[in-house]
Amino acid sequence: MSDPLASAGTASTPAVAAGDELVRVENMVKHFPVRAGGLFRRSVGQVHAVDDVSLSIPRGQTLGLVGETGSGKSTLARCVAGLIPVTSGRVTFDGRDITNLSRGAMRPIRREVQMIFQDPYSSLNPRRRVGSIIGDPFAIHKTSTGGERKRQVQDLMERVGLNPEHYNRFPAEFSGGQRQRIGVARALALRPKLIICDEPVSALDVSIQAQVLNLLADLQRDFGLTYLFIAHDLEVVRHVSDSVAVMYLGRIGESGPRDPVYRSPRHPYTVALLSAAPAADPDTAAARQRIILTGDVPSPIDPPSGCRFHPRCPKAEAVCGQQEPQLEAKAGDAATHLTACHFPVQAGENLAAAGRSEPT
Amino acid sequence: MTLLEVKDLTVSFPTSDGVVRAVRGVSFGVEAGRTLGIVGESGSGKTVLTQTLLGLTPGAEVGGQALFDGTDLLQLNEAQMRDVRGARIAVIFQDPLTSLHPLYKVGWQIAEMVRAHDKSVTKQQAHTRAVELLGRVGIPRPDRRVDDYPHQFSGGMRQRAMIAMALSLSPQMIIADEPTTALDATVQAQIIDLLLRLQRESNTALIMITHDLGVVADIADEVMVMYAGRAAEKAPKRDVFYAPHHPYTKGLLESIPSSSAAGGRLKPIPGSPPSLINLPSGCKFHPRCGYVLDRCLAEEPMLRPVGQDGFHSSACWLPLQAAGLSEQAEKLRAETVREGRGEAAAEVYEAEIAEALGSEGSVAG
Numbered sequence: 001m002s003d004p005l006a007s008a009g010t011a012s013t014p015a016v017a018a019g020d021e022l023v024r025v026e027n028m029v030k031h032f033p034v035r036a037g038g039l040f041r042r043s044v045g046q047v048h049a050v051d052d053v054s055l056s057i058p059r060g061q062t063l064g065l066v067g068e069t070g071s072g073k074s075t076l077a078r079c080v081a082g083l084i085p086v087t088s089g090r091v092t093f094d095g096r097d098i099t100n101l102s103r104g105a106m107r108p109i110r111r112e113v114q115m116i117f118q119d120p121y122s123s124l125n126p127r128r129r130v131g132s133i134i135g136d137p138f139a140i141h142k143t144s145t146g147g148e149r150k151r152q153v154q155d156l157m158e159r160v161g162l163n164p165e166h167y168n169r170f171p172a173e174f175s176g177g178q179r180q181r182i183g184v185a186r187a188l189a190l191r192p193k194l195i196i197c198d199e200p201v202s203a204l205d206v207s208i209q210a211q212v213l214n215l216l217a218d219l220q221r222d223f224g225l226t227y228l229f230i231a232h233d234l235e236v237v238r239h240v241s242d243s244v245a246v247m248y249l250g251r252i253g254e255s256g257p258r259d260p261v262y263r264s265p266r267h268p269y270t271v272a273l274l275s276a277a278p279a280a281d282p283d284t285a286a287a288r289q290r291i292i293l294t295g296d297v298p299s300p301i302d303p304p305s306g307c308r309f310h311p312r313c314p315k316a317e318a319v320c321g322q323q324e325p326q327l328e329a330k331a332g333d334a335a336t337h338l339t340a341c342h343f344p345v346q347a348g349e350n351l352a353a354a355g356r357s358e359p360t
Numbered sequence: 361m362t363l364l365e366v367k368d369l370t371v372s373f374p375t376s377d378g379v380v381r382a383v384r385g386v387s388f389g390v391e392a393g394r395t396l397g398i399v400g401e402s403g404s405g406k407t408v409l410t411q412t413l414l415g416l417t418p419g420a421e422v423g424g425q426a427l428f429d430g431t432d433l434l435q436l437n438e439a440q441m442r443d444v445r446g447a448r449i450a451v452i453f454q455d456p457l458t459s460l461h462p463l464y465k466v467g468w469q470i471a472e473m474v475r476a477h478d479k480s481v482t483k484q485q486a487h488t489r490a491v492e493l494l495g496r497v498g499i500p501r502p503d504r505r506v507d508d509y510p511h512q513f514s515g516g517m518r519q520r521a522m523i524a525m526a527l528s529l530s531p532q533m534i535i536a537d538e539p540t541t542a543l544d545a546t547v548q549a550q551i552i553d554l555l556l557r558l559q560r561e562s563n564t565a566l567i568m569i570t571h572d573l574g575v576v577a578d579i580a581d582e583v584m585v586m587y588a589g590r591a592a593e594k595a596p597k598r599d600v601f602y603a604p605h606h607p608y609t610k611g612l613l614e615s616i617p618s619s620s621a622a623g624g625r626l627k628p629i630p631g632s633p634p635s636l637i638n639l640p641s642g643c644k645f646h647p648r649c650g651y652v653l654d655r656c657l658a659e660e661p662m663l664r665p666v667g668q669d670g671f672h673s674s675a676c677w678l679p680l681q682a683a684g685l686s687e688q689a690e691k692l693r694a695e696t697v698r699e700g701r702g703e704a705a706a707e708v709y710e711a712e713i714a715e716a717l718g719s720e721g722s723v724a725g
Contacts, residue, residue, distance in 0.1 A: 278548070
């Protein structure tokens with residue numbers, strides 16, 4: 001085992017060869033001010049939504065972003081899409097620095113970065129016809145008009161498995177799975193390079209979820225799409241992702257290619273998360289040592305010192321509360337498998353036994 | 361002993377668009393100390409079923425019987441039902457934020473529950489009981505948190521508070537309707553752990569309604585899979601997962617992304633669940649079934665035993681031995697299809713294939 005503190009401070013950017021990457025995020029920070037009520041809306045604190053996060057997504061691949069409520073994964077996605085400005089750090093898209101571009105300068109980029117949202121019910125305007133919803137991107141970016149636009153929209157509908165004859169229907173006439181297809185068609189309209197999928201199948205029934213996941217896989221293959229895929233369902237993320245990043249309270253705890261992270265997770269939080277995910281197999285469920293984390297995720301307004309996971313970590317020692325661990329490759333891991341932990345989990349180690357109750 | 365025995369329950373709602381036939385003849389039993397998992401997609405009738413047991417479906421036309429400890433729940437008047445609901449059968453809903461009143465303190469709401477059913481309890485006693493219950497469900501510093509408002513609780517803590525409320529009157533049975541769906545994985549694990557522990561301590565019967573087969577694999581003893589208002593399959597947990605007979609159960613299991621097939625193609629069930637106003641003829645699953653036979657178009661199969669022990673039953677026309685995911689079972693299914701699929705069923709099957717291909721977007725390029 002290496003000295004966990006030896007190489008601290010340097011390796012905060014993932015080691016992916018430049019050139020073949022579509023998205024690169026460097027030391028991104030996003031804080032939201034917490035304002036007091038009253039006349040002057042004084043800022044009384046900061047929500048540390050994303051804190052010093054670096055990652056990159058190779059072209060044509062899928063990065064799965066995992067984390068619980070409040071981990072900052074959606075904020076990160078919105079910053080990458082340029083929907084909200086970052087506090088500091090840099091976002092590079094297709095070789096261009098797009099950090100905090102002006103609206104006008106951002107416009108051509110927006111065609112190449114699209115989003116699919118979680119809730120197919122609230123992300124579609126119920127009073128507009130499906131054809132016009134899907135045609136919006138063409139209208140906004142003035143790429144086509146009239147009959148040409150209608151033909152393009154119907155092509156898209158067919159491509160995502162909707163009946164093109166339903167062009168004039170309203171969203172309410174479609175089922176949940178079909179509505180998500182409408183969202184996919186809209187995102188696909190301008191042939192983007194990157195699609196950010198924010199919990200795209202969480203609201204769907206299991207049998208429908210598989211249909212949409214297969215569709216996303218087909219589209220990626222046919223159009224060479226790159227996905228930033230956010231989900232809380234670890235099996236879904238495992239299915240779609242080439243690489244995975246696990247977020248906790250605004251920071252990345254562990255990241256790397258899918259298989260090493262799932263097969264031999266090093267961060268205690270990743271281990272706990274994987275052990276908590278329900279497996280649809282009674283024998284696996286019975287055999288598993290579930291690590292029950294105590295307490296709740298702390299407030300991102302006043303995150304814990306040192307390692308942010310330390311108050312809930314079964315392995316925490318004094319140093320964890322004092323010193324922030326760096327995201328780095330641990331001994332025995334591939335150079336791309338990074339973990340931010342002073343005491344990474346060893347193969348075969350039983351964290352469930354090491355669990356302790358937290359004094360509160 | 362069977363605590364709850366539901367016999368041939370039917371629930372329908374007359375609406376301006378037609379009659380919604382939400383539950384169409386469901387029978388099951390739950391024993392003390394056991395957990396029944398009810399699995400199904402949106403619109404399968406799983407929630408209506410349990411709400412009807414508690415008299416929470418006003419305006420519905422209800423038929424059948426639901427014997428709880430000897431009393432038929434469906435015959436109770438509103439006052440009698442109030443004595444059962446909460447006190448003897450407690451409910452935990454999916455969304456703890458909407459089930460707690462935002463303007464009252466959490467502790468007050470629990471205390472109120474206690475006092476509503478037993479007027480002899482003083483306010484002070486009820487408050488003490490609330491603190492005790494919050495402690496029992498693992499809320500840290502319950503004596504202080506008892507005076508918090510629901511918004512001061514996290515999602516997991518709110519669900520714990522709901523569980524505390526459900527436990528307040530020591531019910532014989534708890535109905536949990538998607539209790540962990542709105543929660544994160546690690547919190548979900550905490551809540552499931554808590555429910556299991558409490559069940560062990562007090563021998564409570566538990567009905568767990570969920571769409572998550574993972575949750576069922578974790579905690580259920582028996583499982584009932586519902587589709588379009590009926591039980592498609594009913595069995596001890598292991599049979600459902602390792603020897604599914606109904607093609608819908610099999611389809612659900614196969615459509616879950618599992619680690620073994622990471623990156624490969626998933627096998628979704630084509631189409632979507634039917635409208636409960638306008639149900640298909642025969643077996644309600646036939647328009648989505650890969651093993652559709654001529655018979656399925658005309659006759660709706662009844663639940664019949666498929667295993668040796670009599671505990672495993674399925675509502676499907678496939679031969680009784682055609683259970684499980686083995687090659688042998690698949691061969692038997694294929695044989696049955698070869699013999700039993702005429703022109704009519706073949707047409708349905710082709711439509712399914714077209715739908716599946718179309719929905720995967722491989723028509724245009």
